[in-house]
Amino acid sequence: xxxxxxxxxxxxxxxxxxxxxxxxxxxxxxxxxxxxxxxxxxxxxxxxxxxxxxxxxxxxxxxxxxxxxxxxxxxxxxxxxxxxxxxxxxxxxxxxxxxxxxxxxxxxxxxxxxxxxxxxxxxxxxxxxxxxxxxxxxxxxxxxxxxxxxxxxxxxxxxxxxxxxxxxxxxxxxxxxxxxxxxxxxxxxxxxxxxxxxxxxxxxxxxxxxxxxxxxxxxxxxxxxxxxxxxxxxxxxxxxxxxxxxxxxxxxxxxxxxxxxxxxxxxxxxxxxxxxxxxxxxxxxxxxxxxxxxxxxxxxxxxxxxxxxxxxxxxxxxxxxxxxxxxxxxxxxxxxx
Amino acid sequence: xxxxxxxxxxxxxxxxxxxxxxxxxxxxxxxxxxxxxxxxxxxxxxxxxxxxxxxxxxxxxxxxxxxxxxxxxxxxxxxxxxxxxxxxxxxxxxxxxxxxxxxxxxxxxxxxxxxxxxxxxxxxxxxxxxxxxxxxxxxxxxxxxxxxxxxxxxxxxxxxxxxxxxxxxxxxxxxxxxxxxxxxxxxxxxxxxxxxxxxxxxxxxxxxxxxxxxxxxxxxxxxxxxxxxxxxxxxxxxxxxxxxxxxxxxxxxxxxxxxxxxxxxxxxxxxxxxxxxxxxxxxxxxxxxxxxxxxxxxxxx
Amino acid sequence: xxxxxxxxxxxxxxxxxxxxxxxxxxxxxxxxxxxxxxxxxxxxxxxxxxxxxxxxxxxxxxxxxxxxxxxxxxxxxxxxxxxxxxxxxxxxxxxxxxxxxxxxxxxxxxxxxxxxxxxxxxxxxxxxxxxxxxxxxxxxxxxxxxxxxxxxxxxxxxxxxxxxxxxxxxxxxxxxxxxxxxxxxxxxxxxxxxxxxxxxxxxxxxxxxxxxxxxxxxxxxxxxxxxxxxxxxxxxxxxxxxxxxxxxxxxxxxxxxxxxxxxxxxx
Numbered sequence: 001x002x003x004x005x006x007x008x009x010x011x012x013x014x015x016x017x018x019x020x021x022x023x024x025x026x027x028x029x030x031x032x033x034x035x036x037x038x039x040x041x042x043x044x045x046x047x048x049x050x051x052x053x054x055x056x057x058x059x060x061x062x063x064x065x066x067x068x069x070x071x072x073x074x075x076x077x078x079x080x081x082x083x084x085x086x087x088x089x090x091x092x093x094x095x096x097x098x099x100x101x102x103x104x105x106x107x108x109x110x111x112x113x114x115x116x117x118x119x120x121x122x123x124x125x126x127x128x129x130x131x132x133x134x135x136x137x138x139x140x141x142x143x144x145x146x147x148x149x150x151x152x153x154x155x156x157x158x159x160x161x162x163x164x165x166x167x168x169x170x171x172x173x174x175x176x177x178x179x180x181x182x183x184x185x186x187x188x189x190x191x192x193x194x195x196x197x198x199x200x201x202x203x204x205x206x207x208x209x210x211x212x213x214x215x216x217x218x219x220x221x222x223x224x225x226x227x228x229x230x231x232x233x234x235x236x237x238x239x240x241x242x243x244x245x246x247x248x249x250x251x252x253x254x255x256x257x258x259x260x261x262x263x264x265x266x267x268x269x270x271x272x273x274x275x276x277x278x279x280x281x282x283x284x285x286x287x288x289x290x291x292x293x294x295x296x297x298x299x300x301x302x303x304x305x306x307x308x309x310x311x312x313x314x315x316x317x318x319x320x321x322x323x324x325x326x327x328x329x330x331x332x333x334x335x336x337x
Numbered sequence: 338x339x340x341x342x343x344x345x346x347x348x349x350x351x352x353x354x355x356x357x358x359x360x361x362x363x364x365x366x367x368x369x370x371x372x373x374x375x376x377x378x379x380x381x382x383x384x385x386x387x388x389x390x391x392x393x394x395x396x397x398x399x400x401x402x403x404x405x406x407x408x409x410x411x412x413x414x415x416x417x418x419x420x421x422x423x424x425x426x427x428x429x430x431x432x433x434x435x436x437x438x439x440x441x442x443x444x445x446x447x448x449x450x451x452x453x454x455x456x457x458x459x460x461x462x463x464x465x466x467x468x469x470x471x472x473x474x475x476x477x478x479x480x481x482x483x484x485x486x487x488x489x490x491x492x493x494x495x496x497x498x499x500x501x502x503x504x505x506x507x508x509x510x511x512x513x514x515x516x517x518x519x520x521x522x523x524x525x526x527x528x529x530x531x532x533x534x535x536x537x538x539x540x541x542x543x544x545x546x547x548x549x550x551x552x553x554x555x556x557x558x559x560x561x562x563x564x565x566x567x568x569x570x571x572x573x574x575x576x577x578x579x580x581x582x583x584x585x586x587x588x589x590x591x592x593x594x595x596x597x598x599x600x601x602x603x604x605x606x607x608x609x610x611x612x613x614x615x616x617x618x619x620x621x622x623x624x625x626x627x628x629x630x631x632x633x634x635x636x637x638x
Numbered sequence: 639x640x641x642x643x644x645x646x647x648x649x650x651x652x653x654x655x656x657x658x659x660x661x662x663x664x665x666x667x668x669x670x671x672x673x674x675x676x677x678x679x680x681x682x683x684x685x686x687x688x689x690x691x692x693x694x695x696x697x698x699x700x701x702x703x704x705x706x707x708x709x710x711x712x713x714x715x716x717x718x719x720x721x722x723x724x725x726x727x728x729x730x731x732x733x734x735x736x737x738x739x740x741x742x743x744x745x746x747x748x749x750x751x752x753x754x755x756x757x758x759x760x761x762x763x764x765x766x767x768x769x770x771x772x773x774x775x776x777x778x779x780x781x782x783x784x785x786x787x788x789x790x791x792x793x794x795x796x797x798x799x800x801x802x803x804x805x806x807x808x809x810x811x812x813x814x815x816x817x818x819x820x821x822x823x824x825x826x827x828x829x830x831x832x833x834x835x836x837x838x839x840x841x842x843x844x845x846x847x848x849x850x851x852x853x854x855x856x857x858x859x860x861x862x863x864x865x866x867x868x869x870x871x872x873x874x875x876x877x878x879x880x881x882x883x884x885x886x887x888x889x890x891x892x893x894x895x896x897x898x899x900x901x902x903x904x905x
Contacts, residue, residue: 063433065440110623116432117375118626121567125619128564132612181767188766188773189752189759189780192745196753199742205724206702206734207820208757217763247560251440258437263744287456291448297441298423301434305427 016266017183021176028168037164039280041236044171045229046272050256051182051265052225057254058262059186060218061198062112063120066127067226067253072134072245073100074227075234076141079150082235084140089151093231097224104223105216112215124247131246146241153235167236174232175269178225182265194218195263248290255293258300261307270309345476347597348590353482355589356489360544361566362573362581363496364537370513370576371533372428374435378419378443380563381450382541386412387554388450390546391459401464409542415446416538420531428530443559450556458553462546481550488547492540493582500578509533513576561611568618574628583629591617653680655715655855656701656824662709663700670696672879673710678824683846683856685870685887687863689899692876694859695737698826701857702734703727715823729757733822735813737829743802747793747812750801751784754819787815791845807838814845824855831862843869867891875899 031037053067077096081087087095111122134141141147153160153167160166185191196204197211205211234240252275260271282289304311361383368376386408393404423438430438464484469477500506511519512529520526544562545554552558565588573584595613621628656678663671671693678684686694699705701712703724712720719727742750759780765771788794791811796804801812810830817825827846831839839862846869850856860866866873867887875882875896883893890896 057433061433063436065436111619114622114626117373117436118571118622120432120436121375121571122619122622124564125568125615125622129612129615129619132609132615136609136612184769185763185766188769189756189761189776190763190766192749192753193756195745195749196742196756199744200740202704202724203736203740203742204753204756206704206728207754207816208725208728209753210723210725221763251444254437254440262433287451288448290444291452294441294443294445294448297437298445301430301438301441302423302426305430305434 024172028165043276044175048229049226050268050272052222054268056222060194065124068245068249069127069130070223070226071230074230075240078231079234100227101224104220108216108219134242148239150238261309267309347593351590351593353485355586358569359582359585362570362585364540365570366581377439380559381446383545384559386542386545387549412538412542413535416534420534458555462549565614574630577630580630655680657713660710682871685866685873686859688876693879731823733817734826739809741801748797751816754816755780787819791815827858
């Protein structure tokens with residue numbers, strides 16, 4: 001966390017962003033296979049969602065077990081407008097984002113009054129309702145087998161989706177922007193207020209923080225980010241099915257937040273990347289990957305509840321302290337980056 | 338009586354299903370009262386009970402009472418094991434952590450069940466004949482429904498007696514009202530937590546066994562059942578044992594009547610049945626989160 | 639014995655900063671406050687004592703907007719504030735600390751105080767995301783003001799430590815610094831001496847006097863009689879949701895009803 005502005009931030013905190021930008025710029029070029037590019041694209045989309053969810057869960061402390069519903073709103077929203085009304089994807093996308101934002105506002109207003117377990121169940125219920133609607137309202141959504149024939153993104157003759165590398169750059173440019181904005185947010189007055197809400201909502205209120213309004217704003221922001229991911233997804237694949245945006249995906253997203261680390265932007269990136277790659281690595285397990293997710297969740301909460309990023313950094317610091325002969329120094333102040 | 342008959346066609350199954358929801362809800366409530374943890378794996382307890390029973394009686398050919406006892410025992414142990422391995426080590430963790438851990442357990446148990454029993458449904462439990470029994474007024478009730486009602490009502494009464502009249506039950510209630518005080522009185526709170534998970538496991542198993550009288554046991558049945566049980570618990574008032582029962586029966590009736598009446602008006606598939614429970618859940622949470630019976634303790638700042 | 643604060647000393651220029659009229663609140667069937675009325679003069683330290691369950695913290699909760707009263711009025715500098723939202727009341731100028739310290743354990747000492755500036759600053763979501771509209775300047779001012787408050791309570795050396803790791807006495811001071819950062823006109827201190835050793839209580843006493851010197855009116859709920867009596871300009875006694883007695887510390891100490899209620903003999 002740095003209250004003073006970029007000027008005096010230590011090198012350690014300023015390094016990740018340029019490194020990330022370099023990596024994101026170079027990696028697509030190194031991947032030969034269209035399949036790997038597709039995985040890279042999905043990874044980017046997951047990062048978008050996880051950063052948004054972390055802002056809500058990690059920073060503000062509001063648990064959401066139905067976040068995939070907003071992804072679905074973006075994907076289905078944009079897809080349906082395109083397939084049923086024939087609008088251009090460039091119009092469908094912003095409209096579906098707006099729609100999701102409004103929906104999130106309407107849903108968020110009443111349910112963000114709830115705390116802890118109750119909020120979890122309300123978001124879970126909402127997510128399942130959306131999933132069920134996607135399955136049942138077949139005339140609109142294409143039913144269980146999904147919606148296909150969605151147009152891909154083009155500008156005139158220039159196609160964004162083939163070769164896939166163009167889409168990868170589009171998505172990761174969006175991810176880069178998202179990370180920068182999220183970091184700005186977290187280090188700002190609003191970011192502090194959000195974390196204060198997590199720390200003690202009542203105390204924050206007595207200091208002048210309009211907690212209800214901020215929670216709602218963050219909720220809507222994370223929903224819109226999720227729907228952006230959904231829209232990007234559907235206009236790449238040309239297709240969306242309820243199975244890809246239901247309860248299972250909501251749990252995946254929560255797992256990514258937990259694994260990467262709550263209340264850390266880079267943690268979200270790392271968590272999303274690891275858990276997008278994991279199923280690829282575990283394909284031999286087929287359906288049992290869900291078993292692995294369960295084990296991961298349990299083990300993370302038992303042994304590394306602060307997430308991979310902080311856990312690894314702490315391990316390095318520990319090792320460093322041992323090597324230089326110092327005792328175990330106290331933990332550094334919580335960083336928001 | 339004639340006008341009532343169509344209504345009764347929905348009311349009786351609604352109540353019978355409702356008592357099953359009540360049992361599942363009771364499982365949630367017991368754990369919640371003692372630990373303030375929502376056990377997302379409760380539905381999986383139900384599923385494992387059903388699967389075990391089916392295996393015992395159909396595959397292994399054991400007599401029904403033996404299968405019953407074995408299945409309940411197994412899931413009781415499962416509940417205790419879950420508490421010991423995953424809840425106890427992090428008992429001071431935040432609400433979010435607890436939720437995530439129980440979700441992890443639920444996913445894991447579901448995956449293990451898929452591994453053990455495969456994805457296909459198992460045969461259901463058969464007790465007695467399939468012929469409906471005729472009651473005065475031309476009301477037909479299937480033997481399954483009678484069994485369901487009989488078993489669930491007995492279990493609820495048993496639970497009531499347990500909490501009101503046994504030392505262990507009263508100790509658990511004490512932990513639920515005030516943990517510190519109970520601890521200071523010499524009640525082994527940690528063991529009570531273990532018991533609450535074990536007891537909820539047992540209740541879950543019974544629910545599962547009873548459900549398998551009318552539904553095929555399958556590895557992912559726990560998701561929807563757990564959710565409905567939770568919905569029932571919230572509807573009746575989380576934290577009240579009586580609330581679980583009231584909520585369960587109410588939900589069963591709402592579902593049955595809802596689908597029954599709506600399907601006369603609108604072309605509906607059975608998938609919408611689940612949506613009713615979900616809508617009830619979200620509505621209750623928005624309008625009156627403390628449920629029918631209201632809050633259990635004061636909210637002091 | 640308490641010295642009269644600046645507000646009282648200047649004779650004719652006594653402003654009433656807080657006025658509570660017939661305040662009532664009930665929870666279900668339980669009546670917690672049953673018609674409490676009092677006035678607080680600008681710049682004074684008003685001690686509020688009474689047995690547990692008298693309604694002291696509930697009174698503070700109403701004054702800070704956590705609860706909404708079921709009857710009566712609260713006027714802050716003439717404006718009604720009863721029943722307003724927490725954050726609106728905070729922005730009007732009411733700050734409070736809590737009986738069981740409620741720090742933001744997930745943040746550093748300095749960041750805790752910086753949140754205190756929230757009500758006096760303006761940068762919103764858009765400003766935050768895109769770093770426009772003078773955000774940098776505002777952040778610098780927040781930092782300056784926060785540092786000043788930390789110096790005031792003597793915690794500036796610990797600025798970057800995690801708040802949760804502070805020893806209890808310092809946590810209390812941090813909470814005070816945080817509330818001061820919100821520029822309150824009226825500061826509600828809820829049992830600030832609870833859990834402090836005599837040396838820390840001495841320091842607290844000094845700090846409260848220094849707060850008064852800044853022109854802030856202080857309402858102090860306390861069980862530590864020595865502290866309350868030595869530092870308050872006036873003392874109010876609450877019992878069973880009603881005012882039992884009100885006056886200077888000496889007057890209250892000498893009041894037979896109060897003595898009977900709880901000061902005991904030999905005080």
